[in-house]
Amino acid sequence: MNSLKPLNNIRIVLCxxxxxxxxxxxxxxxxxxxxxxxxxxxxxxxxxPQASALAAGATDVLDNAIVTNTLSEALVGCAFxxxxxxxxxxxxxxxxTPRIAAQQGLQIAQNQQIALxxxxxxxxxxxxxxxxxxxxxxxxxxxxxxxxxxxxxxQVMCYEMRMHALEQDVLELKALKNDxxxxxxxxxxxxxxxxxxxxxxxxxSHLEETLLHIGYLNPAAPKKLFERLRRLxxxxxLEKEEINLLRGILTLTVTPKKHSKY
Amino acid sequence: MNSLKPLNNIRIVLCxxxxxxxxxxxxxxxxxxxxxxxxxxxxxxxxxPQASALAAGATDVLDNAIVTNTLSEALVGCAFxxxxxxxxxxxxxxxxTPRIAAQQGLQIAQNQQIALxxxxxxxxxxxxxxxxxxxxxxxxxxxxxxxxxxxxxxQVMCYEMRMHALEQDVLELKALKNDxxxxxxxxxxxxxxxxxxxxxxxxxSHLEETLLHIGYLNPAAPKKLFERLRRLxxxxxLEKEEINLLRGILTLTVTPKKHSKY
Numbered sequence: 431m432n433s434l435k436p437l438n439n440i441r442i443v444l445c446x447x448x449x450x451x452x453x454x455x456x457x458x459x460x461x462x463x464x465x466x467x468x469x470x471x472x473x474x475x476x477x478x479p480q481a482s483a484l485a486a487g488a489t490d491v492l493d494n495a496i497v498t499n500t501l502s503e504a505l506v507g508c509a510f511x512x513x514x515x516x517x518x519x520x521x522x523x524x525x526x527t528p529r530i531a532a533q534q535g536l537q538i539a540q541n542q543q544i545a546l547x548x549x550x551x552x553x554x555x556x557x558x559x560x561x562x563x564x565x566x567x568x569x570x571x572x573x574x575x576x577x578x579x580x581x582x583x584x585q586v587m588c589y590e591m592r593m594h595a596l597e598q599d600v601l602e603l604k605a606l607k608n609d610x611x612x613x614x615x616x617x618x619x620x621x622x623x624x625x626x627x628x629x630x631x632x633x634x635s636h637l638e639e640t641l642l643h644i645g646y647l648n649p650a651a652p653k654k655l656f657e658r659l660r661r662l663x664x665x666x667x668l669e670k671e672e673i674n675l676l677r678g679i680l681t682l683t684v685t686p687k688k689h690s691k692y
Numbered sequence: 693m694n695s696l697k698p699l700n701n702i703r704i705v706l707c708x709x710x711x712x713x714x715x716x717x718x719x720x721x722x723x724x725x726x727x728x729x730x731x732x733x734x735x736x737x738x739x740x741p742q743a744s745a746l747a748a749g750a751t752d753v754l755d756n757a758i759v760t761n762t763l764s765e766a767l768v769g770c771a772f773x774x775x776x777x778x779x780x781x782x783x784x785x786x787x788x789t790p791r792i793a794a795q796q797g798l799q800i801a802q803n804q805q806i807a808l809x810x811x812x813x814x815x816x817x818x819x820x821x822x823x824x825x826x827x828x829x830x831x832x833x834x835x836x837x838x839x840x841x842x843x844x845x846x847q848v849m850c851y852e853m854r855m856h857a858l859e860q861d862v863l864e865l866k867a868l869k870n871d872x873x874x875x876x877x878x879x880x881x882x883x884x885x886x887x888x889x890x891x892x893x894x895x896x897s898h899l900e901e902t903l904l905h906i907g908y909l910n911p912a913a914p915k916k917l918f919e920r921l922r923r924l925x926x927x928x929x930l931e932k933e934e935i936n937l938l939r940g941i942l943t944l945t946v947t948p949k950k951h952s953k954y
Contacts, residue, residue, distance in 0.1 A: 459844060464834040487837050529855065569851070570858055572726040575749050582721060582847045585840070589831070589848050593791065596832055645949025646941050658937060666928035675920060679908050683945045687907025 433598045434464055436539035440591065441467035442584060443504045443511075443547045445559055450475040452551065454484030454492060455581030461488035463588035468495040469504040469545075501547065501562050509542035510535065513555050513563035514583055516576055524565055531567035532590040536598070546587050551580050623670045633673045634660060640680045695857050696726055698801035702853065703729035704846060705766045705773075705809045707821055712737040714813065716746030716754060717843030723750035725850035730757040731766040731807075763809065763824050764893065771804035771886040772797065772929070775817050775825035776845055778838055785828040786927050793829035794852040798860070804886060808849050813842050823919060824889070826926045885932045895935050896922060902942040 442460055447453055453476060457468060468491050470476055476497060485492040498504045505511055512531050526534070535544050547563055549555035560566070569578060569586055578586070625633070638656055641647040647656060668676075704722055709715055715738055719730060730753050732738055738759060747754040760766045767773055774793050775785075788796070797806050809825055811817035822828070831840060831848055840848070887895070900918055903909040909917060930938070 455841065455844075458839075458841060461837045462831075462833045462840045462844075486841075487839055527855070569724075570854065571724045575723045577720075577749060578724045578847070579717065579720060579748075582717075582724075582844060585844045585847060586851050589851075592832065593789070641941065643948070644941070644944040646944045655937065658934065662928050662930070662934050662937075666924055668924070672920065672924050675917065675924075679903065679906070682906040682908045686905070 433595050434592070436536050437464050437591065437595060438466070439539040439541075439543050440465060440535070441469050441504070441508070441543065441545045442588070443469040443471060443501065443545050444473065444580070444584075445471045445501055445548065445555065446550045447473045447476075447580065448551050449580075450478035450481040451484045452580045453478070453495075454481035454486075455579075456584045457481075457485040457488040457492035457495070459581050459585035460588055461491045463585070463592045465588050465591075466491055466494070468492070470495050470497045471501050471504050472499055473497065501559050505545055505547075505562055507543050508545045510538045510544040510565070511547050511563040512544070512565045512567050513547045513560055514549070514587060515560075515566050515568050516554050516571070516578065516583075517568075525568050526565065528567050528569055528587050528590040529594075531565060531587070532594040534565060536591060536594050546584075546591075548580060548584060625668045625670045625673045629670060629673050630663075630668065633663075633668070633677055636677050636680050640683050643684055695860055696854070698798050699726050699853065699857060700728070701801040701803075701805050702727060702797065703731050703766070703770070703805065703807045704850070705731040705733060705763065705807050706735065706842070706846075707733045707763055707810065707817065708812045709735045709738075709842065710813050711842075712740035712743040713746045714842045715740070715757075716743035716748075717841075718846045719743075719747040719750040719754035719757070721843050721847035722850055723753045725847070725854045727850050727853075728753055728756070730754070732757050732759045733763050733766050734761055735759065763821050764889065767807055767809075767824055767889040769805050770807045770889045772800045772806040772827070773809050773825040773889070774806070774827045774829050775809045775822055776811070776849060777822075777828050777830050778816050778833070778840070778845075785822060785825070785923055787828045787830050790829050790831055790849050790852040791856075793827060793849070794856040796827060798853060798856050800886060804888070808846075808853075810842060810846060819919070823922050823926075826929055887930045887932045887935045891932060891935050892925075892930065895925075895930070895939060898939050898942050902945050905946055 442456065442465055444453065444456060447470065453470065453473060460466065460468060475481070476495070481492060482489055496504070512535050515525065538544050547555065547559065549559060567587065569583060571578060637659065638647065641656070642649055704718065704727055706715065706718060709732065715732065715735060722728065722730060737743070738757070743754060744751055758766070774797050777787065800806050809817065809821065811821060829849065831845060833840060899921065900909065903918070904911055
């Protein structure tokens with residue numbers, strides 16, 4: 431998918447991380463969202479077995495991390511850096527939601543390198559580190575408890591970037607559109623065939639006939655109740671095969687199987 | 693903020709969680725996004741010191757978690773359950789992105805209880821658990837490595853819910869009430885009440901009984917066929933009143949009205 435290519439231009443930068451577990455969890459979060467460029471500025475413990483354990487299937491991302499002494503070194507070649515902040519700052523940085531940061535960042539990442547920069551677990555980004563960033567993103571957390579785990583914050587930012595990238599591709603959008611409209615069923619091999627109009631009408635006739643037979647519908651005024659049932663099945667967007675299942679029930683409603691034990 | 697009120701109608705349900713650390717991390721993820729209703733179905737270790745350690749400032753959410761033996765018990769009173777899946781399923785559950793799931797879920801959470809349901813770390817939700825859900829959400833992860841940590845998946849889902857709640861103001865939600873999600877139902881004055889989990893389960897029991905009675909289901913192996921029917925009705929998101937209509941049909945299927953002319 432071409433729309434995901436800009437993710438290769440995005441690096442995740444962790445500054446002075448205290449807990450190696452968070453470094454491992456970050457590697458895992460990155461890889462699940464399709465990110466691979468990992469930078470560690472002055473980590474307290476790296477490499478570390480706890481980091482490797484928590485990286486799970488993303489040890490490649492972890493092991494390829496680039497360690498630097500300063501944030502400036504980690505940003506070499508970057509055209510844009512987005513800092514993540516858990517708290518409001520006094521400085522006149524522009525603060526946006528992760529969604530808006532993703533939009534702005536991805537636009538630049540089409541052609542140039544960018545960075546997402548995360549501070550320490552305890553105090554976030556220092557003012558000096560913030561000065562290296564062009565944009566500040568803040569996850570709109572619960573004001574009564576806004577302390578996301580570091581790797582969780584990375585997961586959310588990477589997720590937003592990936593979602594935005596996927597939305598960009600025109601074909602992807604078309605696919606998503608169908609998902610929303612059709613309720614994106616999981617196609618069995620060969621795909622699922624929705625019932626067509628004739629199938630549906632045959633089913634509705636069969637249903638009406640059966641409901642008259644069992645005395646559910648009043649033959650004098652069957653309309654209102656039946657309309658409600660039609661609407662219910664319309665919402666389900668029946669598949670061809672499901673029509674067959676339902677009509678099988680209708681047939682047996684009128685003529686139950688002789689060998690039924692019930 | 694009034695727009696965040698529906699979050700109180702949303703419960704996070706973890707099924708058969710293996711690692712207590714994930715339970716603690718989930719509590720923290722929940723609280724940072726403003727969620728508090730935590731259900732644990734058959735957890736392997738709870739309470740546990742590791743869970744408490746990772747819950748950090750969210751020990752209140754952790755300590756107030758409700759433990760149940762079955763998923764059905766955890767869903768008592770819920771009108772809608774969204775299951776999270778990491779993999780494509782063969783059966784025809786509706787699968788959407790977390791963003792679309794958040795939209796649909798929050799709309800119902802305006803007035804009724806809903807649940808986000810997460811499976812085990814190793815294998816996700818079982819088919820039986822999936823059958824208790826009306827919608828499946830899938831985080832569009834890297835197909836080469838799609839294994840998000842459990843608590844990370846909770847963080848992403850809760851983040852989407854919170855973002856969507858913040859984006860909506862009350863009036864906008866009211867306007868939305870009639871469209872997309874409910875398949876364009878005509879909202880009766882006073883709104884539509886969706887069937888809750890118990891209504892649904894009673895309907896499914898009644899349906900199964902009736903289908904056995906007419907000889908449609910094979911008493912020796914009723915499972916597969918019945919699952920398909922459950923999924924069909926799950927997609928329709930049945931209203932309370934529709935359940936009554938359908939159960940009326942089932943009753944007459946077994947005992948047709950004497951005065952029927954057919």
